[in-house]
Amino acid sequence: MATPKIVLFYVFTPLPDPEAVRLWQHTLAQSLGLKGRVIVSKDGINATLGGDIDEVKAYVRATKSYEPFRKADIKWSNGQGDDFPRLSVKVRPELVTFGTTDEITVTTDGVQGGGVHLGPGALHKLLDERGDEVVFFDGRNAMEAQIGKFRDAIVPDTETTRDFIAEIESGKYDDLKDKPVVTYCTGGIRCEVLSVLMKNRGFDEVYQLEGGIVRYGETFGNTGYWDGSLYVFDKRMHVEFGEGAESIGHCVECGTRTPEFVNCANLECRKQYLRCAECTAAGLQPECTDCAEDPALAEAAAG
Numbered sequence: 001m002a003t004p005k006i007v008l009f010y011v012f013t014p015l016p017d018p019e020a021v022r023l024w025q026h027t028l029a030q031s032l033g034l035k036g037r038v039i040v041s042k043d044g045i046n047a048t049l050g051g052d053i054d055e056v057k058a059y060v061r062a063t064k065s066y067e068p069f070r071k072a073d074i075k076w077s078n079g080q081g082d083d084f085p086r087l088s089v090k091v092r093p094e095l096v097t098f099g100t101t102d103e104i105t106v107t108t109d110g111v112q113g114g115g116v117h118l119g120p121g122a123l124h125k126l127l128d129e130r131g132d133e134v135v136f137f138d139g140r141n142a143m144e145a146q147i148g149k150f151r152d153a154i155v156p157d158t159e160t161t162r163d164f165i166a167e168i169e170s171g172k173y174d175d176l177k178d179k180p181v182v183t184y185c186t187g188g189i190r191c192e193v194l195s196v197l198m199k200n201r202g203f204d205e206v207y208q209l210e211g212g213i214v215r216y217g218e219t220f221g222n223t224g225y226w227d228g229s230l231y232v233f234d235k236r237m238h239v240e241f242g243e244g245a246e247s248i249g250h251c252v253e254c255g256t257r258t259p260e261f262v263n264c265a266n267l268e269c270r271k272q273y274l275r276c277a278e279c280t281a282a283g284l285q286p287e288c289t290d291c292a293e294d295p296a297l298a299e300a301a302a303g
């Protein structure tokens with residue numbers, strides 16, 4: 001592949017016939033040899049696709065030619081080639097699975113009642129004006145934050161996006177309800193929904209980082225408030241914003257800083273945990289710490 005590229009975008013807009021959009025998107029992406037994941041729902045589209053630059057450009061042009069997707073904010077990044085195992089284009093009840101289909105209202109202007117969108121520059125302005133009062137709230141799964149997050153961000157205890165409702169209703173974060181809270185996620189889509197859910201539950205001043213960490217990293221690299229690596233859901237596993245970025249995560253075996261996630265060798269578990277390249281090469285710590293510390297599991301693994 002000459003110049004592998006990955007595009008990430010979403011559009012919240014009412015789609016009366018998601019199945020027709022699914023079929024069109026599948027035919028389009030397949031005809032261009034793209035791989036990755038596209039989710040279509042009655043509320044819009046969420047796509048992450050990779051391929052050679054010319055084909056990806058052709059895909060973007062065709063997708064934007066459909067009026068409801070004309071304003072799609074496309075985030076480009078460099079791939080490594082063959083970044084996704086296959087092409088998957090599906091219709092789902094929700095673009096991101098919070099389990100709250102009834103709570104979200106989508107019009108041609110997008111999600112209604114969400115947090116105020118702040119681009120990277122506007123975010124810095126808010127931080128300049130309000131300083132330490134501002135709280136970052138991570139809208140991703142807790143695991144993703146192990147290798148990178150905004151400075152002093154609150155990382156909710158979430159294994160999947162479905163866990164957010166219980167977290168924000170738990171009372172743990174009630175002290176944030178009268179503070180300026182900035183939610184952030186990879187490309188911004190999870191915050192579109194999360195910020196509505198938070199506002200509906202009494203968080204008064206909610207902002208969402210427009211374009212997500214991807215756009216912020218493009219703008220400020222490692223010179224702003226972001227620390228570490230960005231977890232991504234493709235073969236790259238993580239991306240850094242320029243030279244000098246260092247993961248904030250540590251190898252569970254030796255403690256070295258590393259952004260490398262591996263899967264637990266216990267097939268019943270398969271949890272991802274951090275292990276550095278050296279320890280991987282040496283065959284150390286084949287299981288996650290939970291499995292390694294569980295005597296029954298250790299016995300089973302020993303045969």
Ligand SMILES: [Zn+2]
Pocket residue numbers: 251252253254255256275276277278279280
């Ligand atoms: Zn190590």
Ligand SMILES: [Zn+2]
Pocket residue numbers: 264265266269270271287288289290291292
């Ligand atoms: Zn495990």
